Amino acid sequence: MNATAARSVGWRPDWGRYALLWVRMAFGSHSLISGLNHFLPLFSIDGGGDPALSPIGPLMGELMATGLYDGVKLVETAVGICLLANRFVPLAALVELPISVVIAWLCLFVDESPNIVFSGLREISFNLFILACYAGYFRPVVAWKADVRPVWSGRSAGR
Amino acid sequence: MMPHQYGPLLFATAVLLIALLSDWLRTGTRR
Numbered sequence: 001m002n003a004t005a006a007r008s009v010g011w012r013p014d015w016g017r018y019a020l021l022w023v024r025m026a027f028g029s030h031s032l033i034s035g036l037n038h039f040l041p042l043f044s045i046d047g048g049g050d051p052a053l054s055p056i057g058p059l060m061g062e063l064m065a066t067g068l069y070d071g072v073k074l075v076e077t078a079v080g081i082c083l084l085a086n087r088f089v090p091l092a093a094l095v096e097l098p099i100s101v102v103i104a105w106l107c108l109f110v111d112e113s114p115n116i117v118f119s120g121l122r123e124i125s126f127n128l129f130i131l132a133c134y135a136g137y138f139r140p141v142v143a144w145k146a147d148v149r150p151v152w153s154g155r156s157a158g159r
Numbered sequence: 160m161m162p163h164q165y166g167p168l169l170f171a172t173a174v175l176l177i178a179l180l181s182d183w184l185r186t187g188t189r190r
Contacts, residue, residue, distance in 0.1 A: 021175055029166070
């Protein structure tokens with residue numbers, strides 16, 4: 001058997017793993033550059049994406065005025081590093097979820113321009129896909145009547 | 160689309176292709 005035929009016989013790719021890799025890289029690199037861009041001027045978003053020109057503008061202004069926007073960008077930067085480095089991935093996806101929900105809501109129901117709607121759909125679907133890939137970590141959270149396992153009792157690590 | 164929108168998608172695709180190629184080559188040499 002030649003080498004190419006051997007490869008086609010032996011190669012049984014796990015497409016789910018590759019899909020996760022693609023989404024993790026796309027979502028992670030986008031989070032990292034969009035977070036870093038707030039602290040270091042890497043590129044300008046004039047033209048299509050200036051929030052001041054969108055109906056989202058007033059909310060963005062308040063977020064910046066209250067300092068919450070700096071926190072959001074800090075979280076985005078950290079999440080980007082985690083996703084790209086494949087470290088703390090379920091935690092990173094969970095921490096990013098509230099931000100993704102807000103972004104998706106603003107893009108889909110407030111701004112509504114096609115370019116921005118695409119951004120919103122991409123943000124929430126990438127985040128939910130990563131969470132779905134790590135569902136096993138979150139299923140214990142869905143407890144009908146949960147036992148108390150406080151962090152100070154030593155039982156917090158128990159199953 | 161702006162560069163900061165399609166850049167991550169291109170980057171992810173490049174990483175995916177490298178992973179696919181390296182896995183494929185590794186499987187081929189092992190058999």
